[in-house]
Amino acid sequence: MSPITTQRHGDILIVTSxxxxxxxxxxxxxxxxxxxMDEADADETVKAVVVICEGNTFFAGADISEFGxxxxxxxxxxxxxxxxxxTKPVVAAIHGTALGGGLEVALACHYRVAVPDAKLGTxxxxxxxxxxAGGTQRLPRVVGVPKALEMxxxxxxxxxxxxxxxxxxDRLIEGDLTQHAVAFAEEVRDVRPxxxxxxxxxxxxxxxxxxxxxxxxxxxNAKKFRGFDAPEATIKAVEAAVAKPYxxxxxDERRLFMELxxxxxxxxxxxxxxxxxxxxxxxxxxxxxxxxxxxxxGVIGAGTMGGGISMNFLSAGIxxxxxxxxxxxxxxxxxxxxxxxEATASKGKVTAEQVEGAMGLLNPTLDFGTLAECDLIIxxxxxxxxxxxxxxxxxxxxxxxxxILASNTSYLNIDEIAAATSRPQDVLGLHFFSxxxxxxxxxxxxxxxxxxxxxxxxxxxxxxxxxxxxVAGVCYGFIGNRMLIPxxxxxxxxxxxxxxxxxxxKVHVEFGMPMGPFQMAxxxxxxxxxxxxxxxxxxxxxxxxxxxxxGQKKGAGFYDYDxxxxxxxxxxxxxxxxxxxxxxxxxKREITDQEIMERTIYTMVNEGAKILEEGMAQRASDxxxxxxxxxxxxxxxxxxxxxxxxVGLKEIVAGLERQRERLGSDFSLSKLLTNKAEAGEKLTx
Numbered sequence: 001m002s003p004i005t006t007q008r009h010g011d012i013l014i015v016t017s018x019x020x021x022x023x024x025x026x027x028x029x030x031x032x033x034x035x036x037m038d039e040a041d042a043d044e045t046v047k048a049v050v051v052i053c054e055g056n057t058f059f060a061g062a063d064i065s066e067f068g069x070x071x072x073x074x075x076x077x078x079x080x081x082x083x084x085x086x087t088k089p090v091v092a093a094i095h096g097t098a099l100g101g102g103l104e105v106a107l108a109c110h111y112r113v114a115v116p117d118a119k120l121g122t123x124x125x126x127x128x129x130x131x132x133a134g135g136t137q138r139l140p141r142v143v144g145v146p147k148a149l150e151m152x153x154x155x156x157x158x159x160x161x162x163x164x165x166x167x168x169x170d171r172l173i174e175g176d177l178t179q180h181a182v183a184f185a186e187e188v189r190d191v192r193p194x195x196x197x198x199x200x201x202x203x204x205x206x207x208x209x210x211x212x213x214x215x216x217x218x219x220x221n222a223k224k225f226r227g228f229d230a231p232e233a234t235i236k237a238v239e240a241a242v243a244k245p246y247x248x249x250x251x252d253e254r255r256l257f258m259e260l261x262x263x264x265x266x267x268x269x270x271x272x273x274x275x276x277x278x279x280x281x282x283x284x285x286x287x288x289x290x291x292x293x294x295x296x297x298g299v300i301g302a303g304t305m306g307g308g309i310s311m312n313f314l315s316a317g318i319x320x321x322x323x324x325x326x327x328x329x330x331x332x333x334x335x336x337x338x339x340x341x342e343a344t345a346s347k348g349k350v351t352a353e354q355v356e357g358a359m360g361l362l363n364p365t366l367d368f369g370t371l372a373e374c375d376l377i378i379x380x381x382x383x384x385x386x387x388x389x390x391x392x393x394x395x396x397x398x399x400x401x402x403x404i405l406a407s408n409t410s411y412l413n414i415d416e417i418a419a420a421t422s423r424p425q426d427v428l429g430l431h432f433f434s435x436x437x438x439x440x441x442x443x444x445x446x447x448x449x450x451x452x453x454x455x456x457x458x459x460x461x462x463x464x465x466x467x468x469x470x471v472a473g474v475c476y477g478f479i480g481n482r483m484l485i486p487x488x489x490x491x492x493x494x495x496x497x498x499x500x501x502x503x504x505x506k507v508h509v510e511f512g513m514p515m516g517p518f519q520m521a522x523x524x525x526x527x528x529x530x531x532x533x534x535x536x537x538x539x540x541x542x543x544x545x546x547x548x549x550x551g552q553k554k555g556a557g558f559y560d561y562d563x564x565x566x567x568x569x570x571x572x573x574x575x576x577x578x579x580x581x582x583x584x585x586x587x588k589r590e591i592t593d594q595e596i597m598e599r600t601i602y603t604m605v606n607e608g609a610k611i612l613e614e615g616m617a618q619r620a621s622d623x624x625x626x627x628x629x630x631x632x633x634x635x636x637x638x639x640x641x642x643x644x645x646x647v648g649l650k651e652i653v654a655g656l657e658r659q660r661e662r663l664g665s666d667f668s669l670s671k672l673l674t675n676k677a678e679a680g681e682k683l684t685x
Contacts, residue, residue, distance in 0.1 A: 004032025006039060011047040012185045013040050013088075014178065018054040025101045026063035027072040030079045033105070037086045048185040049090040051083075051109060052178055057096025058118070059105050067270055076101050076133040077254070080108035084196050089188045093181035094118045094169070099157065104131055107138040107197050113171045113184050114160040120168060121157025125230045127273055128266030128636065132257035136237035137249045138197040143168050145207035145242060149217050152234040153225070167203075198246040207242045214239055227512040228636050229265045233257075264646055268638030271684070272628060275621035275639070279470045280463070282455055283618050291457040292402060296321065298374035300391060302333025302364070305408055306380035308436030311337055312465040314358040315437075321363045321370050334364045340437060372398045376461070378430055380408040383529065388412065389420040396421040404454050406430040407445075411477045414447040424449040428458060431478060432467075433630050434524075441629035442467040443478050470626050473616035480626045482611060483640070486603040490663070491517040492540060494599060495577050496584055497662075499591040501558040502569055507596040512634030517600065519567070522557035526550050543576050598655035599663065605644040605652050609670035609683060612641075620684045641683045649677035 003019035003026075015036040017023045033051070040049045053059060062076070074082070083090055083105065092098070092109035098120045106112050106120070114120070122131045122139070130136060131152060140148035143166040151158065163169040173180040207213055214235060218225075225231040233256045240252035260266050297313045299306050302324045310320045314337075324330035341355040363370070371377050377399060379391050388407060395405055405427045407417050418427035429445025444458045455471070462469035472478040477485055491504050505516025515523065526541060527550040534546040544550075544557065549572070551557035552565050559567035581588060608623045617623050624639020637643040644652050653674055660667065676683060 002032045002035075003029050004036055006036050008046075009182050010186075011045055011189070012182050013043070013046045013049045014182065015040075015049060015051045016054060017052075017059065020055050022057055022060035022097075023053040023055060023102070024061060024063035024065075025059050025076060025079075025105070026066060029059075029063075030074050030076060033079050034074050034082050037082050037090075040086055040088050040090075046088055048088050048189040049086065050093055050178070050181045050185050051090060051105070052093040052181060053095070055096075058092070058094045058098045059102030060097045061100035061102055061123070064273070076104065077250070080104050080133045083108040084110070084198060086110075087194075089185065089191065089194055091181055091185045091188070093173075093177050094120070094160070095177055097121070097157065100124050100131065100135075101133055104133040104135040104138070107135065107142060110194050110196060111170045111184065111188055112163075112168065113173050113177075113181050114163065114169045115177055116160050116172050116174070118160040118163075118169075119157040120160065120163050121155065122152045123155040123157070125153060125155040125228075125234055126269065128228075128230050128263070128269035129260045130230060130234045130237055130253070130257055132253065132261075134198065134250055134253065136234060136253045137241045137246055139168075140207070140238050140241045141200040141203055141246075142166075142197050144203040145238060146213065146217075148241075149214070149235060149238055152238065153217070153221065153231040204242050211242070227634055229263060230260055230269075233260055265636040268636055268642055268646070271621070271638050271642055272624065272635050275625050275642075276468055278619065279468060279622050279625045280459055281618075282459060282471055285452045285455065289452045289456045291460045292375065292404065292453055294318065294375045294404075294457065294461060296374045298323065298371040298377035299380060300368075300371070300377065300395075301380040302330050303380065304336075305432065305434060305436055307333045307337045307340075308434065308438075309378055309380055309408065309432050310362065311340065311358070311437035312432075312467070314361050316465045317357075317361070318464075319361040319363065321365060321374055323365055323368055323371060325366065327366060330364050330366060334362065337362070368394065369398055371395065372400055374399070374403060376404045376406065376457075378406045378408055383409060383411065385412055385416065388417050392417055392420040392427070396423065402426070404428070404457060406458075408432055409445075410481055413476075414445045414474050415449070418447050418449060425451040426454060428454055429472075429474075429478070430458060431472075433480075439630065440466070440468050441480075441626060442469045443472045443480065443626065443630075444469050445472050445474060445478055447474060468625060468629050470622045471618055472626075473614070475611070475614065475616045479608075479611055479617050479623055480630045482616075483604045483607045483623075483627070484631070486607050486667075487600045488517055488521075490599040490603055493662075493664075494591060494596060495540065496581050496586050497591060498588040499596060500569065501573065503591065503593075504596055504600070507593045508600070511597070511601065512637055514632040518558040522551035522559055522561075522567070524551070525553060526557050540576055540580050543580070544573070547572075547576075549573075595659065598659045601640075602652050602655045602659075603663065603667075605640050605683075606656055606670050606673055608640050608644075609673035609676075612683070613670055613672040624684075645682040645684050649673060649681070649683065653677040 005016050007014050019029050040046045090109040091111045092106040094114035095118055098106045103120050122135055124131050136152055160169055164172050237253045237256050240249040296319045298321045299310045300323050302322050310322050313320050344350050345355050407429050414429045418424035428450045431443035433439035433441045442462050459469055501518035505519050508516035527545050530545045537543050549556040555561045558573055560570045611617045620641040624641050627633035627639050628635050
């Protein structure tokens with residue numbers, strides 16, 4: 001049975017899609033829409049058409065299950081052209097979201113009505129492609145070039161009210177959507193000529209008078225678009241809409257679409273889209289596992305991490321008890337939380353009432369005993385095993401039965417922490433990334449005895465607080481930080497051998513990372529984890545810390561910083577490196593960018609393969625999710641594991657073999673990596 005049905009309401013033909021969950025534009029839907037338009041044209045008693053969807057949303061885009069498969073006719077460009085060519089006025093009735101192909105269907109309709117909370121957008125750029133069914137040609141003709149550029153190049157949706165102001169929506173509907181859409185169709189049934197988006201050019205006049213606006217847009221977004229192919233292709237497609245008639249512009253759009261679709265970036269971004277969804281599936285749990293009820297969360301420590309963690313729960317409407325040892329630290333922590341909320345409110349992202357609502361759910365206290373009423377307690381204290389074990393021993397005595405006890409440790413052994421309690425089944429790691437109220441990644445660390453319902457609860461909570469969660473096993477540094485260790489160690493060694501911080505960082509930034517290892521160290525603070533003894537100087541970092549060159553916060557780290565935190569190469573650091581080079585008896589040599597890649601990025605792939613080999617990650621794609629969301633790995637390269645597959649595992653192994661002597665005696669090649677390379681297989685299967 002077709003997901004598209006038609007029924008009459010007087011002389012209006014109502015075309016309804018029922019293709020749950022999101023009315024994706026799969027083959028049967030596309031075919032049904034074409035047949036419905038044929039029916040409307042063939043029946044003289046039909047005076048207008050309403051296209052509407054059942055369920056939660058209007059067409060929310062392409063059918064992702066068809067990605068990578070041969071497309072069946074009719075393809076979407078044919079469908080939208082058929083809708084626009086209908087000789088009876090066609091009204092799109094929008095609720096939920098009209099995204100991607102869904103918006104292209106709406107643009108092909110002659111009129112659009114929407115409920116006030118609907119969202120409309122073209123997110124294709126986030127999958128490495130562009131709207132390929134006339135969207136880049138019709139949208140600028142309807143909303144104007146500046147707004148069309150912003151929508152297609154960033155992929156961010158707009159609300160129905162803004163869409164109405166722009167002319168993308170003709171009327172906002174309060175009340176029953178079908179009833180009001182039919183009434184609107186009755187109003188426009190006799191309007192001629194029928195308004196077709198592709199025939200308009202009134203909204204293109206501004207761009208024709210000022211063609212420089214395209215380069216201004218490129219310049220304004222250069223940092224955001226750096227490295228990505230799709231945003232530039234969308235800009236070129238909109239340029240074609242302005243410079244050429246519609247029929248020629250769509251040919252440019254189609255060519256640009258096919259170039260992107262067959263490129264590595266689209267494959268990487270679409271792979272990542274599925275990787276993110278797979279990450280929430282936990283292997284080896286009974287299917288009927290029910291989550292525990294979490295009504296109140298406790299957080300131990302009101303520092304940067306504790307405050308940031310608390311904000312996630314408060315923003316989701318979950319009350320938080322935050323505990324500190326001293327009033328001054330508690331006041332400082334809660335003050336920073338309020339300041340962060342108010343900064344978000346000043347940008348219009350939340351209202352003043354929402355700020356007060358969130359802060360009203362916070363119970364700051366010095367009384368450790370109040371944690372007894374919490375269903376989940378997260379420890380965010382100093383990264384020291386003895387300190388953490390002491391906290392968990394105390395928690396074990398006061399936490400109610402069934403309360404989940406979590407550590408925010410970034411490196412330490414969760415099983416050892418759990419052993420400090422009489423309830424290791426209730427213990428797990430919840431590794432938030434800093435700043436915890438902003439970063440999307442959450443590593444859920446599964447201890448040897450962690451109960452299935454504890455894991456399920458953590459995964460559900462992650463969704464509630466809008467985090468992307470990945471399950472990791474117990475090993476030093478879990479997934480992300482464990483892979484960071486060889487990169488940082490090799491980066492430091494490269495300095496001794498002749499590279500500069502600028503050269504190492506440049507290789508990483510040109511690769512697509514937001515910053516290189518030394519820029520990252522300066523931003524985070526070189527002193528984090530330092531032993532704090534200025535007389536104990538064993539390496540370059542110890543020396544810089546002893547000199548109080550702690551990074552950006554001190555105006556000096558691996559780089560010197562001006563008052564606007566702009567970096568410049570440091571002669572002092574060059575001297576420190578030279579001093580340690582001489583102590584180690586290393587002769588300075590020329591280091592190539594390729595060697596930096598092999599020693600800092602190939603080694604990460606090797607460590608990732610070991611993590612897989614040991615079962616510390618459930619799947620290669622989980623490792624990629626960690627690195628994209630936790631460390632800014634460029635999504636257009638898919639993640640370290642996907643990227644290694646695109647380079648070829650034989651090349652990764654060959655590069656590591658080339659550097660083997662320089663990688664030190666502790667280095668070993670992953671068996672999984674070498675086996676897959678020899679077999680011509682991929683890490684991401």
